[in-house]
Amino acid sequence: MRQTIQVRINGQERRDEVEPRLLLVHYLREVANLTGTHIGCDTSQCGACTVLLDGDAVKSCTVLAVQADGCEITTIEGLAQDGRLHPLQEAFWEFHGLQCGYCTPGLILTALDFLRHHPQPSEEEIRHAIEGNLCRCTGYQNVVRAIRAAAERMSAQGAQEVRHG
Amino acid sequence: MVSATIERLLGKSVRRKEDPRLLTGRGTYVDDVKLPGMLHVAFLRSTHAHARIRGIAVEAARRRPGVVAVFTGADLAGKVKPVPCGWTLPNMKLPDHPALAVGKARYLGDAVAAVVATDRYTARDALDAIEVDYEPLPAVVDQEQALRPGAPLVHDELGTNLCFTWSVSGGDVEAGLRQADRVVRQRLINQRLIPNSIETRGVVAQPNPATGELTIWSSTQIPHLVRLLLALTLDIPEHKLRVIAPDVGGAFGSKLYLYAEEVAVTWIARELGVPVKWIEDRSEAYRATIHGRDHIQDVEIGVMQDGRVVALRAHSYANLGAYLSTFAPGIPTVLFGLMLSGTYRIPNVAVTVDGVFTNTNPVDAYRGAGRPEATYLVERAMDLAAAEIGMDPVELRRRNLIPRDAFPYTVVTGVTYDSGDYEKTLNRALELVDYAGLRAEQARLRQEGKYLGIGISNYVEICGMAPSQVLGAAGGGAGGWESATLRVSPTGKVTLLVGSSSHGQGHETAFAQIVADGLGIPLEDVEVVHGDTGVVQFGIGTFGSRSAATGGVATALCVEKVREKAKKIAAHLLEAAEADIEFEQGKFYIRGSPEKAKTFQEIALQAFLCHNYPKGLEPGLDATTFYDPSNFTWPFGTHIAVVEIDGETGGVKVRRYVAVDDCGNVINPLLVDGQLHGGIIQGIGQALYERAVFDDNGQLLSANLLEYVVPKAAQVPAVETERTVTPSPVNPLGVKGIGEAGTIASSAAIVNAVVDALAPFGVRHLDMPLTPEKIWRVLRAGRPAAQGG
Numbered sequence: 025m026r027q028t029i030q031v032r033i034n035g036q037e038r039r040d041e042v043e044p045r046l047l048l049v050h051y052l053r054e055v056a057n058l059t060g061t062h063i064g065c066d067t068s069q070c071g072a073c074t075v076l077l078d079g080d081a082v083k084s085c086t087v088l089a090v091q092a093d094g095c096e097i098t099t100i101e102g103l104a105q106d107g108r109l110h111p112l113q114e115a116f117w118e119f120h121g122l123q124c125g126y127c128t129p130g131l132i133l134t135a136l137d138f139l140r141h142h143p144q145p146s147e148e149e150i151r152h153a154i155e156g157n158l159c160r161c162t163g164y165q166n167v168v169r170a171i172r173a174a175a176e177r178m179s180a181q182g183a184q185e186v187r188h189g
Numbered sequence: 190m191v192s193a194t195i196e197r198l199l200g201k202s203v204r205r206k207e208d209p210r211l212l213t214g215r216g217t218y219v220d221d222v223k224l225p226g227m228l229h230v231a232f233l234r235s236t237h238a239h240a241r242i243r244g245i246a247v248e249a250a251r252r253r254p255g256v257v258a259v260f261t262g263a264d265l266a267g268k269v270k271p272v273p274c275g276w277t278l279p280n281m282k283l284p285d286h287p288a289l290a291v292g293k294a295r296y297l298g299d300a301v302a303a304v305v306a307t308d309r310y311t312a313r314d315a316l317d318a319i320e321v322d323y324e325p326l327p328a329v330v331d332q333e334q335a336l337r338p339g340a341p342l343v344h345d346e347l348g349t350n351l352c353f354t355w356s357v358s359g360g361d362v363e364a365g366l367r368q369a370d371r372v373v374r375q376r377l378i379n380q381r382l383i384p385n386s387i388e389t390r391g392v393v394a395q396p397n398p399a400t401g402e403l404t405i406w407s408s409t410q411i412p413h414l415v416r417l418l419l420a421l422t423l424d425i426p427e428h429k430l431r432v433i434a435p436d437v438g439g440a441f442g443s444k445l446y447l448y449a450e451e452v453a454v455t456w457i458a459r460e461l462g463v464p465v466k467w468i469e470d471r472s473e474a475y476r477a478t479i480h481g482r483d484h485i486q487d488v489e490i491g492v493m494q495d496g497r498v499v500a501l502r503a504h505s506y507a508n509l510g511a512y513l514s515t516f517a518p519g520i521p522t523v524l525f526g527l528m529l530s531g532t533y534r535i536p537n538v539a540v541t542v543d544g545v546f547t548n549t550n551p552v553d554a555y556r557g558a559g560r561p562e563a564t565y566l567v568e569r570a571m572d573l574a575a576a577e578i579g580m581d582p583v584e585l586r587r588r589n590l591i592p593r594d595a596f597p598y599t600v601v602t603g604v605t606y607d608s609g610d611y612e613k614t615l616n617r618a619l620e621l622v623d624y625a626g627l628r629a630e631q632a633r634l635r636q637e638g639k640y641l642g643i644g645i646s647n648y649v650e651i652c653g654m655a656p657s658q659v660l661g662a663a664g665g666g667a668g669g670w671e672s673a674t675l676r677v678s679p680t681g682k683v684t685l686l687v688g689s690s691s692h693g694q695g696h697e698t699a700f701a702q703i704v705a706d707g708l709g710i711p712l713e714d715v716e717v718v719h720g721d722t723g724v725v726q727f728g729i730g731t732f733g734s735r736s737a738a739t740g741g742v743a744t745a746l747c748v749e750k751v752r753e754k755a756k757k758i759a760a761h762l763l764e765a766a767e768a769d770i771e772f773e774q775g776k777f778y779i780r781g782s783p784e785k786a787k788t789f790q791e792i793a794l795q796a797f798l799c800h801n802y803p804k805g806l807e808p809g810l811d812a813t814t815f816y817d818p819s820n821f822t823w824p825f826g827t828h829i830a831v832v833e834i835d836g837e838t839g840g841v842k843v844r845r846y847v848a849v850d851d852c853g854n855v856i857n858p859l860l861v862d863g864q865l866h867g868g869i870i871q872g873i874g875q876a877l878y879e880r881a882v883f884d885d886n887g888q889l890l891s892a893n894l895l896e897y898v899v900p901k902a903a904q905v906p907a908v909e910t911e912r913t914v915t916p917s918p919v920n921p922l923g924v925k926g927i928g929e930a931g932t933i934a935s936s937a938a939i940v941n942a943v944v945d946a947l948a949p950f951g952v953r954h955l956d957m958p959l960t961p962e963k964i965w966r967v968l969r970a971g972r973p974a975a976q977g978g
Contacts, residue, residue, distance in 0.1 A: 045310070054308075059221035060214015062438070064387040065471035069894035072387055100214035113212040117204055120859045123867065124693030125211030126218065126388040126438030151902040158894070160387050160439050161693050163870030163931075164902040166863060 029093040033058065034102025042089045048082075049073040051089035052099060060100040060129050064158065071157030074130035075099050081137035083130075083156070100129035103136075111181065112136060112174040121170035123161035131157045135171045143179050147172065198706040202859035205698040206712070207691070216436040219391040219408045220468045227393070228257055230454055230467040231312035233302040233319050234476055235294030238548040238887020239328040239341060242294060242321060245302055250318035255311035258461060259319070260303045260453075262291035269456055270422045272449050274513040275414070275666035278522060281353040284344040284546070286512040288422075288452040294323070295343050295511035296548050297889055298477030303453055305465060328887035332508040332545035333485055343511055343546040350546045352509055355522040358539035359601025365500025365537030369491025372500075373573045378956040379562045381483035381508065381881040382874075383891070384555050385899050386692075388438020389469035390478060392451050394458035404431045404723075405455055408438065410445045410692055411730030414667060416722045418447035418515070419455055434720035437692035441871070442554035443478050444692065445732050446515035450477070472893040480881055481555020483508035484521060484562050491537075492574040496588040500537040501529055503566060509544050510551035516665075517553045518544060523663045524559025524651065524733075530600035531567035532611045532647040532825060533589040538601050548887040554732065556871055557650075557932045564648045568937035569954065572644075572944065576953060582645055582941070583619065590615070590647070597918075606649060606823040607925075608915050610851070615647060617911060618827040618849040627831060635949055640834040641844075642946025645827065646938035652926035653738030653822035653919065667729055670817035671739035673747040674726050675704065677810035679797035681790030682714045685747075688728020689740035690720030694928060695860045696736060700744050702856055703922070707748030708789050709775025726813060734926030737856060738822045742920040747814035754810055755792045761803040762787050762795060822917045822925040826850035828869070830938040834946045839965030841877055841943055846908040848934065853917040853925035861927050862910050868931020869908050874900045875932075876939035880958050 026041040033056055040055050052058045052075065061084060064072035073084045076098035103110040112132050115121065122128040131154060138145070138153040145153070150171050151164065159167060210216050247259040265288055272286040290299040302319050306312035327341040334340055335350040343350055366372055393406040403425060409415050412434040420427040437444065450467055458465045469477065484505045491500035507521030526540040557564075575585040590611045591598050599605045624643070631641045654660065655669030674686040685704050691697060701715040718724060729739070752772060759777030760767040769780050776786035795802060796810040831845040848865055855861050878898040882890040891897040916923030936957065943959050944952055950967050 043310070053220075057223075058214065059218075060216075062218065062388070063220070063468075064389070064438075065894045067471065067893045067895045070387055070471070100212075104213055109209075109212065116212055117208045120205065120863045122208060122211060123695070123863055124386070124388070124437065124439040125207070125216055126386075128211055129214055132212070147907070148903070155901045155903050158385075158387060158899055158901065160385055160441065160871070160899065161867045162863060163866035163868075163900075163908070164905065165866040165870075165907050168902065168907070 027090050029090055031092050031095055031097055033097045034099060044088065044090050046089045047085055048087040048089050048092050049084035052084060058099050058101050062126050062129060064127065069158065070127065071134060072127050072130040074133045074157065076133055076137060081134045098133070100132060103132065111177045115170040115174035115177065119166045119170040119173060121162065121166045127157060127159045131159065131167055139175050139178060143175060145175060198702040198712060200855055201702070201857065203698055203702055203712060203857055205695050206701055207695065207697045218388055218436045218438050219393060219406045222393045222406045222435065224393070224395055224464040227464040227466055228305050228307060228461070229309040229312045230457060230465050231304050231309065231316055232300040232450065233316045234473065235290065235297055235299045235301055237294060237323055237325045238297050239326040240294050241324040241326060242290060242292060242301060243324055244322040246320040247302060250304055250315040253315050253318055255307040256304060256315045257307065258305040260289065260457065261301065262287055262289040265289050265456060266291055269452060272447060272452055273418055273422060274517065275515040276517065276519040277664045277666065278353045278355055278518045281518055282347050283513060284347060286449065288449040296550060297887065298550055300449065300453070303457060305457060305461065328548040330547050330549050330883040330885065330887050332506040332547055335545050335547050336543065343548055352513065352544040352546055353518060354541060354543050355526065356541040357526050357602050359603065360537030362500050362502045362537040362539035366489060366491040366502065369499050370494040371577045372489055372491045373577045374489045375573055375954055377486040377488060377566060377569055379482045379484040379486060379565055380957055382481045382555055382879050383475055383881050383897055384441045384443035384478065384481055386439030386441055386443055389471055389474040390444060390448065390450065391468040392454040393464065393466045394455045395464040396458050396462055398462050402429045402431065403455060403459060404433065406433045406435055407451055408444055409434045410440050410690070410732055412690060412720050413688065413722050413728045414730055415447055415451060419451060422447070422452050423456055431723040433723070434690050440692045441556040442481065442558055442732060445554055446479065475889060475892055476550065479514050479553040480510065480550045481552060482562060483552050486566050488566055488570050490570040490574045492578055494578055496578065496580050496585045498533060498535050498574060498589050501535050501570060503529060503540045505540070505542045507542055507544050508547055508549065508552050510547060510549045512551050514551035514553035517551060519664060520554050520559045521562070525563045527602055527604050528560055528563035528651060529567060530602065531564065532591060532649045534591050535589070536601060549883055556868065557929045558733065560650045560929065560933045561872065561936055564646065564933050565937045568646045568941060572941050573953065583624065586615065586645065586647055604651065605820065607820055607917050607919050609649065609823065609825050610913065610915050611647060611825060613913050614825065614827040614849040614851055617913065618829045618847050621849065621909065621911060622829045622831065622845060622847045638836065640836065640946040642832045642834070642942040642944070644830040644938045644940065644942025644945055646934045646941060647827050648930070648934040649823050649825040650930060650933050651821045652734040652824055653818055654733040654735045655821055656819060657817050668817065669729065670815055671729055671743045672726050672813065672815045673740065673743040674813040675747050675751050675811060677751060677793050677796065679794050681710065681793040683708065683710065684716045684718060685744060686718045686725045687740050687744055688725055689731045689736040690728065692731065694731065694736060695857065699737065699856045699860055700741060703741055703744045704748055707745060708752065710789055734928035737924040738920055738926050739816065739818060741856065741924055742922050743814050743816035745922050746816055747812050750812035750814060751810050754812070755789060757803055757806055758792045758795055759787045762801065818919055820919045822853065822919050824850065824852040824925040824927060824930055826930060826934060828934040828938040830942040832939065832942040832946055834964060836968060839961040839968055841959055841964065843873065843906040843939065846906050848908055848931065849911045849913065850927065850930050851913045851915050852927040852930065854914060854923035855912065856924065864927045865910050865931045866908060868929060869935040870900050870905050872932040872935030873905055873939055876936040876957050876959060878958050
């Protein structure tokens, strides 16, 4: 029994027939060919597969594709706009917040959701916010620095937009 | 034209060239490789850690829709050679390691069957339809128990579980121990760890029936060695194999081997004539990928009342697991046993290592690979000796450090440290952490019933592997050199093909810095290609913190070759003698007349046109260098951890972590700090959280990431790093290596700090991981033996 789902991924509408048991992460990677979302475990610990589902960060290995029917999904491929990196991507680059890069998309999307609710976080708050994302390369130090720097830039940008808006 | 002010790039914190693709989801990891008609492989792993396989019924699985084939060990027998081991020790026993189990399963990772199906869900489903008739056998998981008479034999044909006994000594350790005022004896457990790169392993194999060629994508640190070993194992002509290590999502030593799955998947692709893919699950990785460490160490340290250490003796039981992984025999012997002098002048040292088979995952290199086990032993022993004679642990270390003017220094067990200034890193770390202030605070807090601990760890590591002849004499089955090729295009853009491939280290940036700096061209004019045997000449690979000191040096020497040839062309164009040509910032000119310069780009164009060209000189500027180092390199440093013990829960909080490291000259400080951060946190993971646990039947209790604790962001500190620079005299770049330093130093620093905190409770030693429970039991057991001190 296959089911039809309709989703909007990074602004693009898609309709696909999927097996009901298909995980969202496999749907994104195998059906939608968006391989920027990675799989790092099978117990929902690592967070490498984190995407935004209607704006909320979710581990796409714990969501069935059919549950995403009618939803808006943002993956790492949808973050840079018009060839310009998102401030989080820019800050991860500048502060060496990634090494092998495998956990990076998940970390960035987790951070994006977090910063939306906590625009000026402390280091401790950031560390707690990314507890569901495992990184084995960086020791998290530069990840935290990058998220903090991005928060400052996004706040400044936001303020500027308000002033000029 | 190049602008006149090209910045020197060596030593600069340049942002990484590889990041834009990785930040936008455009990297290509092995699971991202999709080929037309590709099938998917799933392996059925043994239910038992030790069992005779009486029969395997695969028909039901074979009949399932979507299943293309099912293979067992019987299908491969006689067609596929055993998975090889690449390190040989004298009198070592080498059992067969079939890619799919035959007759017996010897650990949970042993694959007894492989299903090939149209997609991975179907392949996984079909595993449930396979019935294996097992005769469970008693298992043995502990290396000491495995050596007892009557222990279950992992390999019956060997008649023993002892794979080898290896020893090395210098001086007279018996006499040293007799001469010592005090001898401290301690058993140290260096527990088994699971590497946990966030990307698991994976293999894609694509046959080309028209040419007989096979292309393999594998998440590996050593594409060229995988090709060589695959060729030997499967009898495929080496030049018909192409192995590609695409973006690799971390490894830490766990992807440094030819694995059974690489053999099986390649064989299946050839057999079926279609591309096949296997991607390891995390829980599968816990069962089938190598583990690290797992030593039981008995140590004796002899010390004089004035603090001089006069003897160190160690006996280590090293768990090797069920089979010998590619480098397994070298890790607990050469990389451990030769390092037991640490940063100290110890006149008498002796070590014996028993390598033992058990019904567990093969054990091989995990970040540091032998050196964390050595550093932990030495640094714990120094603290034990200090406590024994009532001396401050800093003072005891200071009295035994190899002095700066003693280099090159040959330790009694034979290896020669290239350069060092151990007192400098120690002093700087003490200053940064305010050691005196901390000791005062510690005494004050103890009065209030609060427990602060300070732990010191000095380390020196053996890196830059390796002089090929030395490696060969030590049992290594490969050369220790590395290679670089520079291709210079007519427009002056340069491609570097380098043999050590990156899995997160940032080679594309660091090596590009070496090239751009050496040729005086912009960084963006250099492309670094690695990890593809189809285009890179050859490479040994990336492990043991060797890339800068081997691949980096090969690159620098290759740049020199290009520059020398460019000089000849410049001399011709400028109508001058070659000896009068100067090179600076990408320009060649006659000494004294920099205004009439030829740029590197102009010379590159002329090397292509050859219209106005030196007689007899070969066209083109391309060059290749194979570099074999004359010695290892020896990075060193001092790490200090400051911990607070939670009196209620026994939890450990790392209040500060100060690292002063010396890796010689630095190519890119950003990358060096990144390596240290990650490495230190991995070492803290071993000290406080991580432990692979098997039950007596060989079942893995820490079976997945739920049950095995790797450090999370909120559990670990931000570390403070500083550097001293003592260039290595071994190579022209003066570099040493930094990939493993953090891990090598940090476990000992943390444990020393916790034991120091708990000293008032009479604690001399606690084994890792220092879980809250372990410490809580100490706290609960009694009030402090004495206040203060």
